[in-house]
Amino acid sequence: MKRVYTVAIIIAVSCSLIGGGLVYKKHVSDVAQAAAQQRTAAALKAKQQAAAAKLAAETAAAAAAVAFNKQQYSADAPDSIWVVANKQRPLQPKDYAPTDLVVPQIPLRLGKNSSEMQLRQAAATALESMTTAAEKAGVHLMLASAYRSYNLQVSVYGNEVKNYGQATADSESARPGYSEHQTGLAADLEPVSHQCEIADCFVTTPEGKWLVAHAGEFGFMQRYTIDKTAVTGYRAEAWHFRYVGIGLTTELQKQGSTTLEEFFGLPAAPSY
Ligand SMILES: [Zn+2]
Numbered sequence: 001m002k003r004v005y006t007v008a009i010i011i012a013v014s015c016s017l018i019g020g021g022l023v024y025k026k027h028v029s030d031v032a033q034a035a036a037q038q039r040t041a042a043a044l045k046a047k048q049q050a051a052a053a054k055l056a057a058e059t060a061a062a063a064a065a066v067a068f069n070k071q072q073y074s075a076d077a078p079d080s081i082w083v084v085a086n087k088q089r090p091l092q093p094k095d096y097a098p099t100d101l102v103v104p105q106i107p108l109r110l111g112k113n114s115s116e117m118q119l120r121q122a123a124a125t126a127l128e129s130m131t132t133a134a135e136k137a138g139v140h141l142m143l144a145s146a147y148r149s150y151n152l153q154v155s156v157y158g159n160e161v162k163n164y165g166q167a168t169a170d171s172e173s174a175r176p177g178y179s180e181h182q183t184g185l186a187a188d189l190e191p192v193s194h195q196c197e198i199a200d201c202f203v204t205t206p207e208g209k210w211l212v213a214h215a216g217e218f219g220f221m222q223r224y225t226i227d228k229t230a231v232t233g234y235r236a237e238a239w240h241f242r243y244v245g246i247g248l249t250t251e252l253q254k255q256g257s258t259t260l261e262e263f264f265g266l267p268a269a270p271s272y
Contacts, residue, residue: 068247068251070263070264072247075260075264075266076089076092078091078092078093078096078183079096079098079099079183081122081123081185081243081244081245081248082244082245082248082260082264083183083185084260084261084264084266085174085178085179085180085182085183086178086232086233086261086269087170087174087175087178087233087269087270087271087272088233088267088269088272089178089266089269090177090178091177091178091182091183094150094176094177094178095150095177096150096177096182096183097149097150097182098120098147098183098184100120100121100184101115101118101119101120101121101147101184102118102119102120102121102124103117103118103119103124104117104119104124104125104127104128104131104143104146105128106127106128106131106141106142106143107131107140107141107142107143107192108142108143109142109143109144109145109190109197115147115148115149115152116145116146116147116148116152117143117146117147118146118147118184119146119147119184119185119187119243120147120183120184120185120243122243122245123146123184123185123187123243126218126219126220126243127143127187127218127220127243129218130214130215130217130218130220133214133217133218134207134210134211134214137210137214138206139206139207139210140191140192140193140207141189141190141191141192141207141211142189142190142191142192142194143187143188143189144187144188144189144190144197144198144239145181145187145188145198146181146184146186146187146188147181147182147184148179148181148182149182150176150177150182151176153174153175153176153177153179153181153182154176156173157169157173157174157175157176160172160173170271170272171234171235172234172235175272178272180223180240180242185242185243185244186223186240186241186242186243187220187240187241187242187243188237188239188240188241189207189211189239189241190202190207190239191205191206191207196208198239200236200238202238202239203238208238208239211241212238215241215249216246216249216250216252216253217246217249218246219243219244219245219246219247219248219249220241220242220243220244220249221241221242221244221248221249221252221258221260222237222238222240222241222258223237223240223241223242223259223260224236224237224240225258225259227258228258228259228262229270230268230270231259231261231262231268231269231270232259232261232269233268233269233270233271242260244260248263251263
């Protein structure tokens with residue numbers, strides 16, 4: 001009886017040991033499995049995050065590629081910074097006058113009280129920044145002529161016709177109501193030295209060269225270039241800069257476009 005009892009104890013202890021071993025083994029395998037699952041989950045999460053980041057980058061790139069909105073500002077409203085005025089597109093109304101004209105704090109060809117030394121606020125601020133940057137580069141810009149009212153244009157154009165005839169006048173000067181200068185967004189610039197003042201040789205001056213390279217950085221474009229006279233209707237005017245804002249000058253450069261007419265898909269305006 002005692003022997004049976006002993007055997008029973010041995011069996012019981014053995015079973016318990018074997019059982020414990022199995023439980024322990026199972027525990028180890030559970031931990032390993034959980035760790036593997038965690039690794040898989042982490043790998044999956046990383047993969048999902050990478051995919052999401054890639055999608056976000058692709059979406060941003062696609063948005064940047066199509067983002068430029070040509071309708072952001074009107075090309076028709078006379079007080080829009082993108083207004084396109086040419087021989088086919090008079091300002092509407094023809095006697096439009098801006099309401100936010102100011103005198104930029106830069107060297108001026110005429111006295112401060114001359115209305116021709118005024119620009120619209122945004123254009124004046126940009127011109128001040130541009131002149132400051134030019135000064136740092138050793139280039140000295142001066143404002144030759146900016147805003148011209150309808151009435152002033154009547155006399156400017158009238159004098160041109162009287163002195164040179166209508167054909168020449170129309171190639172150099174706008175009829176009243178058709179001039180960019182009437183928008184308060186155009187500036188004729190020259191060196192402080194008056195060298196090549198409103199003359200073709202302005203392109204050879206340090207000021208003329210600097211403007212060709214840098215005006216776009218300040219939202220100004222050279223409006224009448226030598227190769228686009230058939231589009232703009234004007235002979236080249238190296239001194240005439242039009243404020244359109246940095247957004248548009250950046251896009252013009254990106255697309256290699258040099259006229260507002262072509263950029264906005266408007267008809268060429270060689271004549272009235
Ligand atoms: Zn001009």
